[in-house]
Amino acid sequence: MSSAPVAANIEDRPRPVGDAGRAGQFVFVAAIILLCAWILVPLYLLFVNTLSSPAEVTGFPKSGLPSFSMGSVQFFLSFSGVGQALWNSLLVAVLTMVFSILLGAPAGYALSRFEFPGKEIFRLLVVMTRAFPLPLLALPLAVMFIRTGLDDTALGLALVHTVLALPFAVLITFSLFAGIPVELEEAAWTLGCNRLQAFIKVILPLVLPGIVASAVFAFTISWNEVFAASVLTIENRTLTAFLVQNLNVSPLHLKFAGGTALVLPALIFIFAVRKYLFAMWGIANR
Amino acid sequence: MKASARYLISTAFGLSLTLGVTAGAGAQVLFWSNQAAPIEETQAMREQVLAGFDGQVDFQTQEPGPFLTRLDAELEAGSGAIGVVGALHGELSNYTESWMDLSGLDLGVTVGPALLELGRLGTDELKYLPWMQASYVMAANVQALEYLPEGYDLDALTYDQLVEWMEILATETGSPKFGFPAGPQGLKHRFFQGFLLPSYAGSTVTKFRSAEAVAGWEMFRELWQHTNPASTNYGFMQEPLLSGDVWVAFDHVARLGDAFNQRPDDFLAFPAPAGPMGRGFMPVLAGIAIPQGAPNPEESQALAIYMMQPETQVATLRATNFFPTIDIDLPDDLPNSAQALGAAITTMTGSDDALPALLPIGLGDLGGQFNQVYVDAFERIILANQDIAQVLDDQANALRDVIDRAGAPCWAPDAPSEGPCPIE
Structure with missing residues (x-):
């Protein structure tokens, strides 16, 4: 547009530094509020609608406040098998966590400390395991599981989830170990430790928070996985397999209640281990 | 912090050790x-x-x-x-x-x-x-009946009459009041396979791109003018009916039942409309x-x-x-839903012009792709407003491909065929 008169009005002298600082602070606070709202508003709506009666959920306008009608919640609590499914979900997620660390951390250590032929290809292959969609793999897996007796067990499902979580476990632990100078280990060797002792006494304490964080990551991957869980388990359903498939064809008020049932345990878990998550980012930033 | 991390890990190990391989529950x-x-x-x-x-x-x-x-x-x-x-x-x-x-x-x-x-x-x-x-039937809020033109019989409605009624309803109330389950969970493809095409072309597959089919899609395009645009988000029509967003709707009886059970006096069910070839419906x-x-x-x-x-x-x-x-x-x-919806089904199946169209037979695992042909046709013709004849020609090729790969012979209302069902 007509830029000349505007340009003439601009004062050609530096602004006080405080101005820029204030503007920066405003953007910073606005971004924080936006990020918090991004997470909290959907959760709030989920909880409010869970505690509302069916008529309020479909009705409009909405009050935005819960009326503490427990109908939807009660329906869920009485829905047979929810407790068992919750237990199965936990079991599978914990197993996945353990397996992916037991397999992933040594791989990450090897990648960060050793040069070996095919190292780059190995790193690529690890990520490749995520390249095949589960619906494609589920059929042959299920056939094999039925034949080997792994079918419908927490162990079998945890193995599948471990495959899904492993790339992340390997890559996260790789960056953890890479962030710790090899000189620390070498110093330990010169002071009389053997390789294993140096690892356990020097390296492990440093990476433990990060490892726990990547374990949490494996936990959430397993917790959220639906397709393999619903094909590979029958009586030992996980909560997602148990609920998600039925929920998306259920009335709105039950969708909200089911959503809460799925979100709440994960929220509690993440809350319990939050400091390890922060620890991981601290290390990754070093 | 380190101690609690160890605690967490050891708990995890402990948990995994206590689990054995869980066996099936026996005679269940x-x-x-x-x-x-x-x-x-x-x-x-x-x-x-x-x-x-x-x-x-x-x-x-x-x-x-x-x-x-x-x-x-x-x-x-x-x-x-x-x-x-x-x-x-x-x-x-x-x-x-x-x-x-x-x-x-x-x-x-x-x-x-x-x-x-x-x-x-x-x-x-x-x-x-x-x-x-x-089966699938129509459901209406009783308020909508006040706008039904004189002399129209709900039990013997035609698609043209439905369009006219919906036009009046939209003009008089100020917003479109017809609802159609076109959302991701909606059973829209069944409407095209079992209701629209049989009613207009007397066929689901063979006359997929005939002039009669084009006429049917033209009618539906007109009906869409008086359809609540939120329909592309609807899965179960009982919800928009209950909330009042929609006054007249088409859906599977199991997806309408809640409306009739929650407010039995507010809704009534009636048969799907008829086209030139009869009252196509899908059991x-x-x-x-x-x-x-x-x-x-x-x-x-x-x-x-x-x-x-x-x-x-x-x-x-x-x-x-x-x-x-x-x-x-x-x-x-x-329950009210069973009474109202059951009566509508009986009227529909027993009507003089009843034309049953079966669910697809013999498609094997290509059923999803078969449905997709009809959904794509709907999206291109109605949502993207493309030329009907052109779209049907394109989609007919996709349909032929699916039918040939499955080797599925024709099923009712199409005449039986030797080999894969032909598309004219």
Whole structure:
């Protein structure tokens, strides 16, 4: 547009530094509020609608406040098998966590400390395991599981989830170990430790928070996985397999209640281990 | 912090050690179903229908994806956990070879001969028991009736009259009031396969791109002008009907029932409209089959027989809004949904111009792609407003491809064919 008169009005002298600082602070606070709202508003709506009666959920306008009608919640609590499914979900997620660390951390250590032929290809292959969609793999897996007796067990499902979580476990632990100078280990060797002792006494304490964080990551991957869980388990359903498939064809008020049932345990878990998550980012930033 | 991290890890190890490989629960029959999947229906099936069975039943519902994958896996492995399968006719017909012959079972009830014929799946054996049936109807808020033009009979409505009525309704009330389940979970493809095309072209496949079919799509495009635009988000029409966003809607009876049960005086059901070729409608038939590798065949058969008993069939109707397949008198105290929707179905199937269009038969696992052809046609013609004849020509090629790959012969209302069903 007509830029000349505007340009003439601009004062050609530096602004006080405080101005820029204030503007920066405003953007910073606005971004924080936006990020918090991004997470909290959907959760709030989920909880409010869970505690509302069916008529309020479909009705409009909405009050935005819960009326503490427990109908939807009660329906869920009485829905047979929810407790068992919750237990199965936990079991599978914990197993996945353990397996992916037991397999992933040594791989990450090897990648960060050793040069070996095919190292780059190995790193690529690890990520490749995520390249095949589960619906494609589920059929042959299920056939094999039925034949080997792994079918419908927490162990079998945890193995599948471990495959899904492993790339992340390997890559996260790789960056953890890479962030710790090899000189620390070498110093330990010169002071009389053997390789294993140096690892356990020097390296492990440093990476433990990060490892726990990547374990949490494996936990959430397993917790959220639906397709393999619903094909590979029958009586030992996980909560997602148990609920998600039925929920998306259920009335709105039950969708909200089911959503809460799925979100709440994960929220509690993440809350319990939050400091390890922060620890991981601290290390990754070093 | 380090200590608690160790604690967490050791707890994790401890947990994993305490778990053994969990074994199956023994004599329990697994009822693997993709019907009655909404969570309230699942609950009702467990508590009201299956509780009376003399034995243990585990009723599990699944979406089509995992449902079929699991079934495939068990049939391929030759053994598994599934004792009884409950699914639609079209899905059961994909596995004809895998089902146990049920013709020897003593049901003690009379099943309609036409339904039994479908249950044979073209063989000499009874491959599945016709379990329950349903269809699609129209539902209207009683307020909408005030705008119905003089002399129009709801029970004998034509599509042109419906368009006219909806136009009046939209103009008088200021916003479009027709609702159509065009959302991701909606059964829109069934409307095109079983209602629109049969009513206009007298065919689902053969005359897919005929001039008559074009006329049908033109009518639907006009109807779409008076359709609530939120329809592309609707899955179950009972919800927009209850919230008042929509006054007149088309859907599966099981997806309308809640509206009739919550506010029985506010809604009424009526047959789907008729086109130039008749009143096309699609019956829905669900069946019960037993896989040949079922872990406990006697128990499975006992359960299948139990599901066909009059009391069970009535209980199933109450739980799911699917109607009995056997010859019985329905009790008077049925829920409002069953009464209203049942009457509309009876009127529709018994009308003079009734033109039943079956669910797709013989498509195997290509059923999803078959549906996609109709959904794509809908999206291009109605949502993207493309030229109807051009779109139908394109989609006819896709349709021919699916039919040829499946080698599926024609099914009603198309005339029987030798080899794959042709598209003119």
